[in-house]
Amino acid sequence: MPWKDNEGGPWGSKGGASGGPKSNNGGNPWGSTGGGTGGGNFDDIIKNAQNKVKSILPGGKKGFILIAIVVFALWMVSGFYTVGPEEQGVVLRFGKYIETSQPGLNYHLPAPIEKVTVVVVTTTRNIEVGFRKGVDRGGQSLMRNIDDESLMLTGDENIVDVNFVVQWYVGDAADFLFNVRSPERNIKDGAESVMREIMGRTNIEFALSEGREQIRQEGQEMLQEMLDSYNAGVLISSLLMQRVDPPQTVIDDYRDVQRARADKERFINEAEAYANRIVPEARGEASKLIAESEGYKAQVIARADGAAQRFISVYNEYVNAKEVTKKRIYLETMEEVMKNTEKIIIDDASGRGVIPYLPLPELKKRSSSNQSGEVR
Structure with missing residues (x-):
């Protein structure tokens, strides 16, 4: 076979270099375990690493101690x-x-x-209740009403739409972090609960008119007391009432009612002002007439008393001297009768036996001119 000459199988010779003697590695296919060209084992790798570390730290144990001190110092400085x-x-x-x-x-x-x-802790943060502010695509600010939060029932069983803002900041950082899981959510829910409680015992007329400031102040105090009971570490700097109105669906009708009530109040005020002006004038006029009547009464009584006293005195004189008194009364009466008439006196002694001439037309003209002068 082609690989028989290798005597080591397909992995090569069992010996050292080509043609060398057979190795004692027991047929290790990875090569010789010695220091030849086949590479070192794991122990050699560890020794090489130790040699490299020693070359970097020539001081031995002292170098390790120095590094430990530097690392500890950096850790403490951190x-x-x-x-x-x-x-x-x-x-x-x-x-x-x-x-x-x-x-x-x-x-x-x-x-x-x-x-x-x-x-x-010092930055003031805002929480909006009953509405949310935003910006549209054109960059214009807009406000979206949240009916679930804003619609509240008043003490006289009417519905009112309330929007307000809670301004708060952190008073104690530790309480803020550990005593309440979600501070902002608790502040929002607490503010809504407090406002519903206040509105539930307030009439709608008072809430929509002069009661807004009182509601604001009372709500801020109650919300702060609630958060203090939780040890939330939060301080309420202000509670701002943005809007207190009837619901949008009935606001026009409600405004008509308000205008009618305003007209009613105006008419009542005008009537009261007219009464306040007329009644004193009438009373003054009545007092004037009463005073004039009293004066006239006193005058008539005094005049009657004077006439009665004069008559009594004349009567007493008449009783004492009848002839003299008669003549005096006659002369005074004639004087009173004749003082405003045209008189012509004829002396009997000088005109005896002569018919007197009386210019009656001239006397009449003179009398008419005198009367016209008196009228002027």
Whole structure:
């Protein structure tokens, strides 16, 4: 056969180099186990690796110690870390909370002994309840209402659409990380629950008008108390009421009702203003008439009293001197009667035996002119 001359089968000669003596490798098809051209075994590979390491570290054990010291120093230096001015660092030792580090350069035992989680604590974050803000394809901002969150039942069994924003920040980083699994979800659910509770004992008229500020303040306080009971490490900085309106399906009808009520209030106010103006005027006029009547009454009574007293005095004089009193009364009466009439006096002594001439037309003209002058 063609391979008989090899005496080693198809893998070649059992000996060394070509034509050499037979090897003692027992017919190993991988070649000689010696140091010939067939290659070294596994022990040789390990010795070669050791020789290479010794060539790199000529100091022997001292070199290994030096490397260990350098590696340990680098490991210890890796424990330095920096906390920003808006952050807090939470230090964990084998997963257990140890302390909270403040802003600046800090140190912790390197991993895997201790680990630091840095939390931003001063940044104000917003949570929208009842709506979501977004941007359309044209870059314009838009707002989408979430009816499941915004529609709430009031105390007088009406439905109101409420949108508000909760602004919050982290007060305690450790509580924020470990006491609540999903802080933002808890804040959102808590805010919605608090707002529903407040609306459930508030009338719709109060909620839509002057009660918004009171609802906002009360909601913020109740939400903070709830989160404090959870030790959530969250502080509510503000609760902003965005919109409190009736549902969109009935808002037009509701506004008509509101306008009618506003007109009613306006008419009532105008009527009250008119009454407030007319009633005092009428009362003043009545007081004036009463005062004038009282004055007239006093005047008439005084005049009657005076006339009565004069009559009594005249009567007393008449009783004492009848003739004198009669003549005096006669003269006073004639004086009162004759003072406004045109008089012509004729002396009997000088006109005896002569018919007097009386210019009656001239006297009449004079009397008419006097009367017209008095009228003017």
